[in-house]
Amino acid sequence: MSGSSAPRLKDVAQAANVSMSAASRILRGERDRFGEETCQRVLDAARQLGWRRNLLVNGMQTGRTKMIGVMIPPYDSFWVDVLAGIHLVLAGADYLPITVWVGDCQEMPHFEKDDDQGLGQISRLLDRRVDGLILWPSFAVAYYKHFRELLERRVPVVVVDHEFSEDQIADSIETDEQRCAKAVAQHLVSLGHKNIACLSSRETAWQAWAVRRRESFEQALADHPEVKIKSWRLNPWGTDGLEIAEEILRQEPRPTAVFCVTDHEALYIYEAAAKLGLRIPEDLSVVGFADLDFAASLRPPLTTMRQRPKDIGRRAAQLILDRLDGDFADHPPTTIRVGADLIVRGSTAQQSLIKARD
Amino acid sequence: MSGSSAPRLKDVAQAANVSMSAASRILRGERDRFGEETCQRVLDAARQLGWRRNLLVNGMQTGRTKMIGVMIPPYDSFWVDVLAGIHLVLAGADYLPITVWVGDCQEMPHFEKDDDQGLGQISRLLDRRVDGLILWPSFAVAYYKHFRELLERRVPVVVVDHEFSEDQIADSIETDEQRCAKAVAQHLVSLGHKNIACLSSRETAWQAWAVRRRESFEQALADHPEVKIKSWRLNPWGTDGLEIAEEILRQEPRPTAVFCVTDHEALYIYEAAAKLGLRIPEDLSVVGFADLDFAASLRPPLTTMRQRPKDIGRRAAQLILDRLDGDFADHPPTTIRVGADLIVRGSTAQQSLIKARD
DNA sequence: ACAGACAGTTCAAGTAGTTGAGCATCCCTC
């Protein structure tokens, strides 16, 4: 057991008494050029010695490592599902995703702040010659700095979940915010709400999606001039969720419904409502966004927009593969907008209910 | 932009007008053997051309790819933290973890059932010549089938979170179940509880930890003969959580405290309690395990054993690195037991409270 | 008997570097 290490093709060839080239060809399936008995000998020898292909060598020779770098934030259940979609598609094509995290935004508690970290991580991926990159737009900085290089190396990039920037330089898969906003607005308006609040997250530069989500919602309500809408947001550190939530619920007149750009913010509203003795949904309707794993087990269960993260992941992976296989290699960058579903649960109700109790 | 691809060392050498070997040495930091002006020329050329080291080649030559395979279940917040610890340590050593999922147990909704999948995934890792493997014991099957091979290839394996098997064949990092069980038992007993239930999870073969957790708890209570303990478990599909929870709470006499082997099971108890009109903690104390992300936001917040997942991940990664660096290479397999902390929140209370109200 | 065809196999040059050993200068010493 001491001298042994990974068996080489040379060993297999020797054991089968053929040349390395013959062994190589037979093991790669080019079998019809050889005698049946020879093939068997080689195959047996390979099995016996436990030989396996060395994708490092393949990578060197073909320039394809069959690895895709994935840079996304430390996961909540949304990102786990995105990853699941990515894994599923890539594994099917015998590709392997390599996932890295970057900690240069405060939402990520797992890493010490380090501005060069994004660069370091992307370097670690490129040094290993990944064939493509799937990334979350918050890594814009790291991405921009490497952009020229990625382009020159012809490494396809797909951005997931939220539009990357105005100038379409990479493919992008995102949730269709406008349709979502319309669906939420429609739902609340049809329930008779006329005074609605919107609670956004922190709206830091790397949380542009929060801005877009809030603005989409405001726009969607602009079609209903009879409805009053006021928006709020967390401070840049995201530390004042509960206070803001209370502030919203202390307004005169009090909003009868709150749309939160994320289920996380909805938690603050729940907490503030409990504190102020407001009942959900009798006194207050609440809508979240994302349908994170805890949304259904809140009391009452949270009405929320369920995105399709697995779908997003799947399409991102597929898009990368398409770009790599050349069919799609030279198309201009595309944006795919994925739908979402309004899951109506117990946290929203007719506004008339409130009137009846008043 | 069309003909360009990754720049080669040859290009850099040519641009700097030196031999490849000189360029190689200078770029790897062996600078004192060369003239300062030459070094500058090479460095400048490399920067200009955007050259970066090719770890595939390094991997071929040294047999070290600086990649560690990680096989863990689709993540809840516990596993996310484990991963965080792993990433942190490995990134510090310029290693990259490659995480794969396997779907051959039902807890994993993300993949279709496929018994060979574990094998396929482990193959995908070995084909890329990962230097080591961190894995979750549920992958025992895949692991056992590859065990001889891993041994012969001298790929170090570390098993995380729960003991792998009786015969110590790999390093193992686990939560110290016995100490945890003692802490929970101590907490409940000191609150005056005399009739305690334990709600285990499914106890399928690949959830051996549930068995161990339950048994440790039963043993811990054996030191308190005045306390009655009865255990329950979910069915093998995990579908009857709510029913079992109700059954527990309908016992005569009703247990005054329930220990759940996971926060997930505690959710069922909460739900059943709400359904039966029981108040937590006044009528019923509940203790969970893991301190998953939702535990603190339940109402009342859940008392639970907080494991140290980040620590577990960190130590697993460190152990792999130690084995690779040779210092530790020839030690027999070790087990590291990581502590955990009882987080007392609002779901547990003095049993006397209950008496006072009865 | 000899060309042509074909199966079965080998040669050698790639892939992108790394590295131990060695060589050419130049300066200084004796």
Added chain:
DNA sequence: GAGGGATGCTCAACTACTTGAACTGTCTGT
């Protein structure tokens, strides 16, 4: 003017395998 030792750089072999081209031997057809 030879010897010694830095200094600064290059040669060539090596990593593990792939692949286009070529070569050998046997069989067939004429």
